[in-house]
Amino acid sequence: MFKNIVLALAAFASFVSTAPLELEQRGLADVYHKYTGDGSAAAGWPVTEDWGEFEGLWSRNLPLIKQSCGWNNWGADNSDDEIRNLKSAITQVASETGVKARFILLIMMQESKGCVRVPTTANGVRNPGLMQSHNGSGSCAGVNPCPKSQIVQMIRDGTAGTASGDGLKQLLAKTVAHYGSRQPRAYYAAARLYNSGSVDYAHLENGFGSVACYASDIANRATGWTLAASSC
Ligand SMILES: *[C@@H]1O[C@H](CO)[C@@H](O)[C@H](O)[C@H]1NC(C)=O
Numbered sequence: 001m002f003k004n005i006v007l008a009l010a011a012f013a014s015f016v017s018t019a020p021l022e023l024e025q026r027g028l029a030d031v032y033h034k035y036t037g038d039g040s041a042a043a044g045w046p047v048t049e050d051w052g053e054f055e056g057l058w059s060r061n062l063p064l065i066k067q068s069c070g071w072n073n074w075g076a077d078n079s080d081d082e083i084r085n086l087k088s089a090i091t092q093v094a095s096e097t098g099v100k101a102r103f104i105l106l107i108m109m110q111e112s113k114g115c116v117r118v119p120t121t122a123n124g125v126r127n128p129g130l131m132q133s134h135n136g137s138g139s140c141a142g143v144n145p146c147p148k149s150q151i152v153q154m155i156r157d158g159t160a161g162t163a164s165g166d167g168l169k170q171l172l173a174k175t176v177a178h179y180g181s182r183q184p185r186a187y188y189a190a191a192r193l194y195n196s197g198s199v200d201y202a203h204l205e206n207g208f209g210s211v212a213c214y215a216s217d218i219a220n221r222a223t224g225w226t227l228a229a230s231s232c
Helices: 055-066 080-097 101-112 148-160 168-179 184-196 216-223
Strands: 013-019 022-026 119-122 125-129
Touching: 055 080, 055 101, 080 148, 080 184, 101 148, 101 168, 101 184, 101 216, 148 168, 168 184, 184 216
Parallel strands: none
Antiparallel strands: 013 022, 119 125
């Protein structure tokens, strides 16, 4: 958080949701739409039904997770064991915190592209690990293999928060309280807070000096964006 990293991939897949008397096909697509404004459906932002489920989003991001360390010169690519532990860490911390697994995944991809050996960055605050947490203790920078305990810690630092700062759980609590419900823009606004520490609810593209496209990127990741060129 409080810094940038970009990313992206391509895939295919679509997911089908069926409901009584209704068969609806919703496709995840590797395309980028630039979203601005207040995060609402009226402003064009994706609604809950547009979001992929955790498994579908995981599958789309897996090809990146397998190669992101090498692509970024962050050390050896994630091993099969590390990738297995990463997936289970996300679902474990999701159940510990009540934060949706898919949201954790999207923020992790935004922050580190899922490379367990991502370096620690520091722009005022120390941001280590998979979720570039607020001065958390989890990190495998320069460490191979990365132990499962560290992978869980990195996901926990970013999601449950640390002694030094908020994680997704606290930020979502703030944005859900602001809107009065867990609507999609509560997630977009929480993403804004995770990146910049402040949110302008009418203009989620206001990065307060951090990554202007952060909330838009998360909305695109939620609908399947991985490697397509960003128009933001
Ligand atoms: C970061 O964490 C360390 C260890 O927990 C602590 O000593 C330090 O004060 C923290 N720094 C900030 C800026 O919160």
